[in-house]
Amino acid sequence: MSSGHPRSLHAASAIIGGRPVAGVRFTTDASGRISSIEHGVRPAEGELSLGTVVPGMGNAHSHAFHRLLRGRTHAEGGDFWQWRTAMYAAAASLDPERYYAVARAVFGEMLVCGWTAVGEFHYVHHRQDGRPYAEAHAMESAVASAARDVGIRLTLLDTAYLAGGLGAPLLAEQLAFGDGSAERWLERWHSLRDHLAATAGEGDRVTLGAALHSVRAVPRDAMATILAGLPADIPLHVHLSEQPQENADTLAATGLTPTGVLAELGALTPRISLVHATHLTDADVALIGSSRATVVMCPTTEADLGDGIGPARRLADAGARIAVGSDQNAVIDPFLELRGLEAGERLASGQRGRFDPAELLAAGSAAGYTSLGLGAHTLALGQPLDLVEVSTISVRTLGGDPAQIALTATAADVERVIVAGELVASSGALASSAAAGRPEHLLADALAGLSSSRSGSAVEPAQGAHP
Numbered sequence: 175m176s177s178g179h180p181r182s183l184h185a186a187s188a189i190i191g192g193r194p195v196a197g198v199r200f201t202t203d204a205s206g207r208i209s210s211i212e213h214g215v216r217p218a219e220g221e222l223s224l225g226t227v228v229p230g231m232g233n234a235h236s237h238a239f240h241r242l243l244r245g246r247t248h249a250e251g252g253d254f255w256q257w258r259t260a261m262y263a264a265a266a267s268l269d270p271e272r273y274y275a276v277a278r279a280v281f282g283e284m285l286v287c288g289w290t291a292v293g294e295f296h297y298v299h300h301r302q303d304g305r306p307y308a309e310a311h312a313m314e315s316a317v318a319s320a321a322r323d324v325g326i327r328l329t330l331l332d333t334a335y336l337a338g339g340l341g342a343p344l345l346a347e348q349l350a351f352g353d354g355s356a357e358r359w360l361e362r363w364h365s366l367r368d369h370l371a372a373t374a375g376e377g378d379r380v381t382l383g384a385a386l387h388s389v390r391a392v393p394r395d396a397m398a399t400i401l402a403g404l405p406a407d408i409p410l411h412v413h414l415s416e417q418p419q420e421n422a423d424t425l426a427a428t429g430l431t432p433t434g435v436l437a438e439l440g441a442l443t444p445r446i447s448l449v450h451a452t453h454l455t456d457a458d459v460a461l462i463g464s465s466r467a468t469v470v471m472c473p474t475t476e477a478d479l480g481d482g483i484g485p486a487r488r489l490a491d492a493g494a495r496i497a498v499g500s501d502q503n504a505v506i507d508p509f510l511e512l513r514g515l516e517a518g519e520r521l522a523s524g525q526r527g528r529f530d531p532a533e534l535l536a537a538g539s540a541a542g543y544t545s546l547g548l549g550a551h552t553l554a555l556g557q558p559l560d561l562v563e564v565s566t567i568s569v570r571t572l573g574g575d576p577a578q579i580a581l582t583a584t585a586a587d588v589e590r591v592i593v594a595g596e597l598v599a600s601s602g603a604l605a606s607s608a609a610a611g612r613p614e615h616l617l618a619d620a621l622a623g624l625s626s627s628r629s630g631s632a633v634e635p636a637q638g639a640h641p
């Protein structure tokens with residue numbers, strides 16, 4: 175936005191700690207962090223004046239390019255393996271220019287829907303045959319530029335993906351994901367960190383994190399090398415026990431569950447985020463809980479792919495932090511993820527109120543930000559001023575208690591979105607000068623570019639490897 179971030183803005187009501195607080199003025203410093211908060215005040219003349227706001231939502235798990243599969247994988251049985259075949263074909267269609275176009279559209283969609291930060295679990299690093307692009311970090315730069323241009327906060331989770339399964343080399347359709355060895359992945363990661371720092375402008379919103387794709391795609395000794403070679407304070411994510419097959423394969427190869435493998439490596443610490451954690455033993459739940467790790471549930475994806483319902487409440491009771499993510503981006507709606515989290519618990523347990531409305535909002539906002547290495551996010555002093563304005567007078571929300579808005583609103587109720595004190599989206603349109611307009615137009619452009627250049631090189635499904 176041309177006028178820069180406002181020095182202050184006013185919300186008629188802000189949901190803070192799960193409770194509505196009336197008449198709140200937030201003032202920001204030059205970095206967009208909250209420097210003062212007043213309660214019970216009226217908007218000043220000319221001040222940006224919002225209605226009901228909730229803390230901005232942190233999307234702790236995304237693969238932006240999976241958005242290309244939305245509405246295209248349900249015919250003729252539409253099982254997991256068919257989905258995976260389509261996913262590899264989508265990955266094969268990417269180059270830096272197209273990846274930028276898709277990511278910009280998808281990040282734009284996230285922003286207008288209320289996700290103010292995203293963790294992109296990024297593994298399409300190289301050309302389809304595994305050769306690096308001539309320009310160093312071309313694909314990573316494409317993702318970072320897409321986020322910078324729309325104004326969303328990005329934690330780029332650069333992913334190590336070294337094997338096609340336990341003891342198996344990468345498949346032909348996975349070559350773009352691989353770096354050959356843990357040492358070479360680490361070398362690229364450290365170089366990428368320097369590169370991102372060199373290209374960051376003032377108030378940059380891109381953070382570099384890391385990911386191990388899964389215990390199936392990164393051998394144990396390689397995981398140990400990577401854990402030893404990464405700084406201790408960066409966020410680290412890993413897919414965990416999404417499908418029962420991963421547990422069976424890991425047990426057969428190591429005698430341990432995937433959680434047990436991570437525990438043995440010393441990887442279970444508060445900085446790690448475990449994505450899905452759907453099929454766990456009681457011992458796994460205890461290990462994860464006592465480590466104070468974050469578990470990222472992806473309810474709309476887990477339902478779409480038929481993964482199962484993870485033990486979110488049991489994990490939370492054991493000590494884990496629960497966050498949510500949009501994962502395959504077949505649905506981009508923070509409220510539907512939160513509702514799906516609670517709905518899964520209710521369906522599996524036969525009980526209501528497994529996560530109360532305040533806990534759901536905290537899972538969407540504070541836990542997501544913590545998972546992404548962005549610090550605390552509870553609308554307190556010193557924290558980022560990231561807000562989502564939600565209509566309380568729509569057909570969905572009218573008459574509801576605003577404290578329960580996580581169980582009534584959808585992304586269609588998101589009005590204005592604020593990141594670092596700056597207006598970045600309004601009524602479904604992006605406000606950034608680098609990517610103004612509606613995300614559906616950006617997406618139409620991205621899809622048109624892809625369909626005109628499709629090679630039709632669909633790959634055969636290979637059983638046993640993980641997306």
Ligand SMILES: [Zn+2]
Binds near residue numbers: 235295501
């Ligand atoms: Zn994933």
